[in-house]
Amino acid sequence: MSYNTVKVNSPAPYFCLNKNNEQPEVSVITGRKWNVQTKIENDIKVLTSHNCESTTCLAYYSIGKTLIPTPIESLTDSMVVKGGFIKLDCPTNEQIQILEKKIKDDKKSMEPIIVMISDDLGSVIFEQLNLVSKVASKIELLVVDLSVCLEHSNVSPQSLNTIENLLQILQEALPENIIKNILVLNTNFGAHGSVLYLGNTGDSFNLQSNTSDILDPSSVATSVIANRSHGYEINESVYGAIEFVQNSYLLGLKSGQPNYMYNIELPLNHMLKDECFEAQKMRISKLVRSPNPIEEDFFEYLINHMLVKPHWQSYVNHDFVKLIADGTLDINKFRFFIEQDYSYLVDYGRVHCIAGSKAPKLENMEEELVIVGRIRDEMAQHEKRLKEYFGVTDNSFFKNIKRGPALNNYSRYFNDIAKRGTWEELVAALTPCMMGYGVAALKYKGKVTAKKGSLYEEWIDIYSCAGYEDGMKIGQGLLNHIARTAAPDQIERLVRIYGEVCALETKFWDAALAY
Amino acid sequence: MSYNTVKVNSPAPYFCLNKNNEQPEVSVITGRKWNVQTKIENDIKVLTSHNCESTTCLAYYSIGKTLIPTPIESLTDSMVVKGGFIKLDCPTNEQIQILEKKIKDDKKSMEPIIVMISDDLGSVIFEQLNLVSKVASKIELLVVDLSVCLEHSNVSPQSLNTIENLLQILQEALPENIIKNILVLNTNFGAHGSVLYLGNTGDSFNLQSNTSDILDPSSVATSVIANRSHGYEINESVYGAIEFVQNSYLLGLKSGQPNYMYNIELPLNHMLKDECFEAQKMRISKLVRSPNPIEEDFFEYLINHMLVKPHWQSYVNHDFVKLIADGTLDINKFRFFIEQDYSYLVDYGRVHCIAGSKAPKLENMEEELVIVGRIRDEMAQHEKRLKEYFGVTDNSFFKNIKRGPALNNYSRYFNDIAKRGTWEELVAALTPCMMGYGVAALKYKGKVTAKKGSLYEEWIDIYSCAGYEDGMKIGQGLLNHIARTAAPDQIERLVRIYGEVCALETKFWDAALAY
Secondary structure (H helix, E strand, C coil): CCCEEEECCCCCHHHHCCCCCCCCEEEEEECCCCCHHHHHHHHHHHHHHCCCEEEEEECEEEECCEEEECCHHHHHHHCCCCCCEEEEECCCHHHHHHHHHHHHHCCCCCCCEEEEECCCCCHHHHHHHHHCHHHHCCEEEEEEEHHHHHHCCCCCCCCCCCHHHHHHHHHHHCCCCCCCEEEEEEEEECEEEEEEEECCCCCEEEEECCCCCCCCHHHHHHHHHHHHHCCCCHHHHHHHHHHHHHHHHHCCCCCCCCCCCCCCCCHHHHHHHCCCCCHHHHCCCCCCCCCCCCCCCHHHHHHCCCCCHHHHHHHHCCHHHHHHHCCCCCHHHHHHHHHHHHHHHHHHHHHHHHHHHHCCCHHHHHHHHHHHHHHHHHHHHHHHHHHHHHCCCCCHHHHCCCCCHHHHHHHHHHHHHHHHCCHHHHHHHHHHHHHHHHHHHHCCCCCCCCCCCCHHHHHHHHHHCHHHHHHHHHHHHHHHHHHHHCCHHHHHHHHHHHHHHHHHHHHHHHHHHHC | CCCEEEECCCCCHHHHCCCCCCCCEEEEEECCCCCHHHHHHHHHHHHHHCCCEEEEEECEEEECCEEEECCHHHHHHHCCCCCCEEEEECCCHHHHHHHHHHHHHCCCCCCCEEEEECCCCCHHHHHHHHHCHHHHCCEEEEEEEHHHHHHCCCCCCCCCCCHHHHHHHHHHHCCCCCCCEEEEEEEEECEEEEEEEECCCCCEEEEECCCCCCCCHHHHHHHHHHHHHCCCCHHHHHHHHHHHHHHHHHCCCCCCCCCCCCCCCCHHHHHHHCCCCCHHHHCCCCCCCCCCCCCCCHHHHHHCCCCCHHHHHHHHCCHHHHHHHCCCCCHHHHHHHHHHHHHHHHHHHHHHHHHHHHCCCHHHHHHHHHHHHHHHHHHHHHHHHHHHHHCCCCCHHHHCCCCCHHHHHHHHHHHHHHHHCCHHHHHHHHHHHHHHHHHHHHCCCCCCCCCCCCHHHHHHHHHHCHHHHHHHHHHHHHHHHHHHHCCHHHHHHHHHHHHHHHHHHHHHHHHHHHC
């Protein structure tokens, strides 16, 4: 019987680089009574998503409807603290006492850092902790829900209407020499958010969410200790935890569940792309790819696609260009645009460099470098404008342009496609700028009513001249090229990218008009 | 009381891009009796590392030393198959019957795909399955350990010494119309490895590991179903699973445990780098960075560092250069080197493009583009050599150079640093080539005994001429620049990269001599 031999390589260097990195170990100790397994499984997902090894200790098992306490000996066995990073999730007295003993006995291990989540801000938990000051002194952060603060403070919900009041309550609630830092989740001062109080530095932070999702305190606490275990400061770790959990809700699954794995890449994606792996040898001849859906001109296909058309239309028919063409655009708005555009072109150039680096052929790489040259020219024109018309004298000005949100969002999008995208995806992301400016300007060719020789007339000219049109033809050709070379299942992604970038272009001009 | 306000942004676009991607859900149904929780926790780690949502169903709970069977009703409740991707881990009869019923009842859900791991290749499991052909017909792959095959076949370990024999046994062991595909792990035909038999296409694969680690069948099965759930073919999924588990062992933790999270990036790393996040606002003034350890010239520091010195020495004192200098290098080895180097320069140019794209200043970006120009010149020289001395006539030759393993490993390393590395890391990776060739060639300046005007004399000249020395000075300056700008904790990483690249350079010349 015949067979194929496939060598399974050693890990790629980019994996090996991680070999020397210690992978932190986080222990989860939970005394919660309901759905303990579910809770633990959730913690393991979150810790894994943070590149942490996890060990767990459960006070109870809920089997069906029945609840079974873990026998003391196996409670002791399963409580591993060697990692030194511990999440205490509403622990039982027993667990705290075992932990106390472990910390005392285990001389070798590092001083543990503990994040505790509590259903009780007040007396009870602290009585527990006072019994075992050793544990208490290791608790770096207490995580609670706002409702808990209200429950265990003698203020009415109404009167707890400012952060100042909350911080007051926290100081009173936290006895001397015990837990100094506390994070209160799901507050609602102005915006929905969380409040971090750092007792030992006196700093306080109001972290405003842009959603009203109720963050799960347990997941936040787990993310905090995970970030801590990677060496981040407590304040950074808290920020990262809230951002992470919030993203998990915003990118949640159809089922409404948070998606804690949104940042994880399937290893196999990597292996199949890497020519040094022999994965390709596993291909079975029978497999055939479905044919490429694009027949007509891809550019036409794109701008008429339901995911693109609305964004493309609002982009190329933008008032910003109309106002330039008839010369009525407020000159300050134009200056703002030029400044933002200058800063944008730096990023645009960068991303073309990356596109070059990912180009399939050396020629494509050099094409990109030529474009980078053109971009430098455009930047020079902007410099000229700003110096001649807007009294810019110092060259340092260009390095210190204040970047607005529209520009930042656009850049961030570019940076990501640059980092993760294929060459085809980069081309899809880079083309809307080039095609759109041309299409928008061409509508006014010969119809410009702005003053002759004015900045505005010149600007329309640049993007409607024959030379620019030639460039557009190249761009269109490139789009058709990638449409033919891209894998069929990639086309939809290219379409989405093209549409998303058109939307970013529109917002870019919106920002100028709104300036 | 004063406090700082920090806006927690919406997810970055690179996260949002995932929003529309369905996240696959994989169900794990396990009937194993011992350490069930541990097994399940392991599966959750592996599935999370594959960006899969997981649901679990346990037949037993081991609490301390006591073993408690899950009551039938909660067994039924907890068995969710809506995802359609199921891992059956030595299931109990009860579980198989519940699953059978679920599949029958659940008309809406897709036809499930099942990967089963079995401690029993033969009779027992198949009797179970024959009862419930519905489940059996959905089992796409059976994963077993070689020892299982031996146990359930009447051949002796001695006589099972070829893959042919094994495949024979598999065909006999697999009854008609049941499971067609089978993966046997931890075989030992020549190299340690695994054998995949695809009954429905007749293909067989011998996947040779480069380690003798015993792969855990359970983790492999989980990785297979995870890859399947992302739409990969069964053969690709198996390759990915074996590669993944093998890497997990090779990159294992100090404790000897496999590291399933080696491919996961901490989300907070991203957030702190991204200027669109407000994480920086969380900084506390008190925090101070430790000073940079590098005082003297960083290049000197590097080549004398214990992680670099041995690699640097064997690189710059390589016989390859000596043989060129005294003109005794076999011309075919030289030709091979020139071809590989030509192909290398394409990658080298690419990575300089990426370095440009990551450069902190526009000037640095343009410097990189200048270098890319120089690289093109070097390539032109190689083209000239190959045409004048080695009878290359067709330009397509250059695109079709056969890449050797040394070149591929080097490129793969570059590609990764390019993808994940900072600008500083890229500079550290790109400099050894430039500095090393100079240092190696300079040793022979004026001492070349190769024929005047020969290829070899010319080659030494190129890398020892004044112009090249100037270039080296720039490179050295760049190294000192990054040593000053890099974060202290980054220096060690830069050192490691520099050493690793020196090792790759040595192997590159080794390959030429071994040609």
